[in-house]
Amino acid sequence: DSGVTQTPKHLITATGQRVTLRCSPRSGDLSVYWYQQSLDQGLQFLIQYYNGEERAKGNILERFSAQQFPDLHSELNLSSLELGDSALYFCASSVVQNYGYTFGSGTRLTVV
Amino acid sequence: AQTVTQSQPEMSVQEAETVTLSCTYDTSENNYYLFWYKQPPSRQMILVIRQEAYKQQNATENRFSVNFQKAAKSFSLKISDSQLGDTAMYFCAFMSPDSNYQLIWGAGTKLIIKP
Numbered sequence: 001d002s003g004v005t006q007t008p009k010h011l012i013t014a015t016g017q018r019v020t021l022r023c024s025p026r027s028g029d030l031s032v033y034w035y036q037q038s039l040d041q042g043l044q045f046l047i048q049y050y051n052g053e054e055r056a057k058g059n060i061l062e063r064f065s066a067q068q069f070p071d072l073h074s075e076l077n078l079s080s081l082e083l084g085d086s087a088l089y090f091c092a093s094s095v096v097q098n099y100g101y102t103f104g105s106g107t108r109l110t111v112v
Numbered sequence: 113a114q115t116v117t118q119s120q121p122e123m124s125v126q127e128a129e130t131v132t133l134s135c136t137y138d139t140s141e142n143n144y145y146l147f148w149y150k151q152p153p154s155r156q157m158i159l160v161i162r163q164e165a166y167k168q169q170n171a172t173e174n175r176f177s178v179n180f181q182k183a184a185k186s187f188s189l190k191i192s193d194s195q196l197g198d199t200a201m202y203f204c205a206f207m208s209p210d211s212n213y214q215l216i217w218g219a220g221t222k223l224i225i226k227p
Contacts, residue, residue, distance in 0.1 A: 002156070002158075037155075042203065042217050042218075042219055042220055043157075043203070043215075043217050045214060045215070048214070056212055056214055058214075088155055090157060092157070097207070097213035098145045098164075098207060098213060099162070100145075100147050100159045100162050100207075101159075101215065102159070103156065103157035103158075105154075105155075105156050106155055106156070106157075108155075
């Protein structure tokens with residue numbers, strides 16, 4: 001157990017729908033990162049939050065949004081889902097960025 | 113812009129052998145950090161080892177060690193006495209103040225340990 005908790009582990013939904021993925025960072029970690037990993041691909045950085053504020057943005061689609069709450073948990077909202085959004089979505093957290101990130105076990109999203 | 117290159121898409125070795133995974137990077141900075149992450153079939157991303165650029169000593173974690181050649185911008189991972197559980201994708205990653213402490217990832221090397 002890495003200490004980063006992601007729910008749900010698996011999600012199957014239809015095209016056009018909206019889903020919310022949740023992440024609780026390791027205790028004490030202020031930064032949360034969201035990544036997307038499509039099948040047999042590398043990690044694509046989506047967005048980073050630090051202590052409730054957006055810190056950096058990557059290749060995040062306009063249909064996707066995220067936020068970090070006062071208790072530091074974060075949610076990634078994916079709307080108007082398309083088949084191509086099917087992927088593994090990782091959340092990671094860090095206390096000091098240059099120590100590296102700790103990843104959760106991911107949410108596998110399947111859009112049918 | 114910084115880039116990370118892993119030139120070996122796939123490797124396979126016999127159990128108990130030693131294997132070295134290659135990683136090169138491009139940067140003009142002097143202060144940066146390098147990482148190897150492992151992603152086994154479970155898909156969990158696991159930090160294997162971390163290296164600070166200003167430290168000349170190569171990082172070691174049990175059977176995992178790195179060969180950090182700063183002038184050559186090379187950061188290879190050596191796995192000694194390989195085990196079946198080492199079967200995974202291995203990603204090399206770079207981080208620096210210039211990258212805003214975001215991880216810049218290589219494409220990964222798929223390592224298969226054969227019994």
